[in-house]
Structure formats: C-alpha cells, structure tokens
Amino acid sequence: MFSSSIFEGNLYHLSEKEPQRAPIGVFDSGVGGLTVLRQVYEQLPNESIIYFGDTARLPYGIRSQEEIIQFTREIIFWMESQGVKMVIMACSTSSALALQTVRSEFKVPILGLILPGAVSAVKAGKRIGVIATPATAKSNAYKLAIQEINSNAQVWQVGCPEFVPLIEQNRIDDPYTKEVALSYLEPLLEKDIDTLVYGCTHYPHLATLLRSLLGESVKLVDPGKSVVEACNQELELLGLKNTFPPVPTRFAVSGSSQQFAQSSVQWLGCTPMVESVNLEHLNSNHFRLC
Ligand SMILES: N[C@@H](CCC(=O)O)C(=O)O
Secondary structure, eight states: OOTTSTTTTSOOOOOSSOGGGSOEEEEESSGGGHHHHHHHHHHOTTOOEEEEEOGGGOOGGGSOHHHHHHHHHHHHHHHHHTTOSEEEEOOHHHHHHTHHHHHTTOSSOEEOSHHHHHHHHHHHOSEEEEEEOHHHHHHTHHHHHHHHHOTTOEEEEEEOTTHHHHHHTTOTTOHHHHHHHHHHHHHHHHTTOSEEEEESTTGGGGHHHHHHHHOSSSEEEOHHHHHHHHHHHHHHHTTOOOOSOOOOOEEEESSOHHHHHHHHHHHHSSOOOEEEOOOGGGOHHHHHTO
C-alpha cells in the first residue's frame, strides 16, 4: 500500500495509536500560507492543522538559500516535535530552495508547491507567466518543473520584491499596489501569456486586483490548491486521513502574535488565538550533527 507513495524510502513510522488524528503542519513566512490554509479547509475539512508563520524573519524572498534552508529546518523540526503527520510548505520560496535538502532530513512527509503547481500550469496553458519572490524567480524552480513536464511550454518569470511587504502591511487596496502590480505584469502581458502562476502564496490575496489587470482570458493557477490536492492523495495512500472531528487550528508565529492576529482576521473571518514560538533555541547545534 505504501509502495506507490512519493515518500517511498522515507516513510514516517507512526507510533501513536491513532496517527490519523495528528495535525498537518502548514507553514509560511507570514500570511501567505493562509491562502493554502483556505484550500485545506475546503478540500480537507476533517483535518486538524498547526499553522506557523515565521513573521520575525519575513520576507523570505530576499534571503539567501542557506538562510531559507536553515529557517525551514527549524520550522519542520518544531512541527515534528508537535506531532504533525505531514507538512505542507505553504511557501514557494522554501519549496523552491529548501525542499530537496530538508526532505531527506526528516521522517515526516513534506509536500512542496513547485511540482503540483507546475502540473496545474501545464494543464492550463502553453504561454505561462510566473510571478514570484526574487529568490524563487532566480531559482528557476517553476520554469524548470514546467518545462520538464512539457518541453514546448514557454515560461516567463518575474520577481516581485514589493508584493510581500505590501500584502503584509495590508496595503492591498492602496493605489500604489496597483501601480506596482501593473509594472510586474506588463512584461508578461507583452508576451501574450495565456496562464499566470501565483509563484508565491501571498499573491492570491491580490486576486481581485490581478484579475482586473489581466482581463478574463488569462488563466490563474494557484499552486496552493494543487498542493492540497496532492496532500489529499498522500493522506489516502498512507492511510492517514482523519475520520474523527478535527480540533480548531492552532496558530503560531515567531514574531508578534498580536500583529498576526490582527493582519489575518480579514483572511480568516475571525480573530485567531495566536501563540508566539521561539525557534532560536533549536538553532544550529542539532542540525550541525545531521
Ligand atoms: N509566501 C511566500 C514567502 C514570501 C516571502 O516571505 O518573501 C512564498 O510563497 O514564497
């Protein structure tokens, strides 16, 4: 039953009595992962979730690969200690720059956004634009994954350094955000793209604005939706789907819990209880030994 899992050779040996009841860990640098959480609520309503936002260290998109790998390790190490049965990297930057490295370092299955997003992009079109953080765009992760699936697909990527800070500051309706969005989309519109991939989980928060600038003909691909579909399949394959009533989502951040509670209320529709978690004590020593 396990043999067709993509985690073959890296199986999570669950020792608890009812592993299905364990939560799924979902993480991002900030509120971006809430767009993935929304998909989890829609597609996997029975699952319990631990959401972590690394708000003390965002934005990730201008960090080095070494930093992103280290932050990702610390978060997954913490999530494992909280007993998660699976981790969804709800962050394209971590998925692009850290997934390959950390997947072999942990027992817990870890899902990233790039491959599921690329599969959906290839189904949607052939002239594909990707908007992403500078680190993700520079990594070429989406472009390589898309062209590996369809070598005829044409892919143009644009790094969008201003989007994450604007979204985290809740400046979505600010005219300046529209100006910035137009400058990022213009080169893609000139290429006559038929599909646009949200190469960062923060960007679906700009869906209304982006749709108004793109017109109706360009298809929007949300890798967050695709990774949750993949998660559903993995849970099924591993016999880990929760059949019990879920517990309320636990929210944790590395920065100010109050600030996160305030900024996430508009996306969640309620004010969450948010814990502050200090990942510093998990620092390098443990990982140097790995
Ligand atoms: N949500 C982001 C992280 C962006 C950032 O912190 O720069 C991503 O998907 O890449």
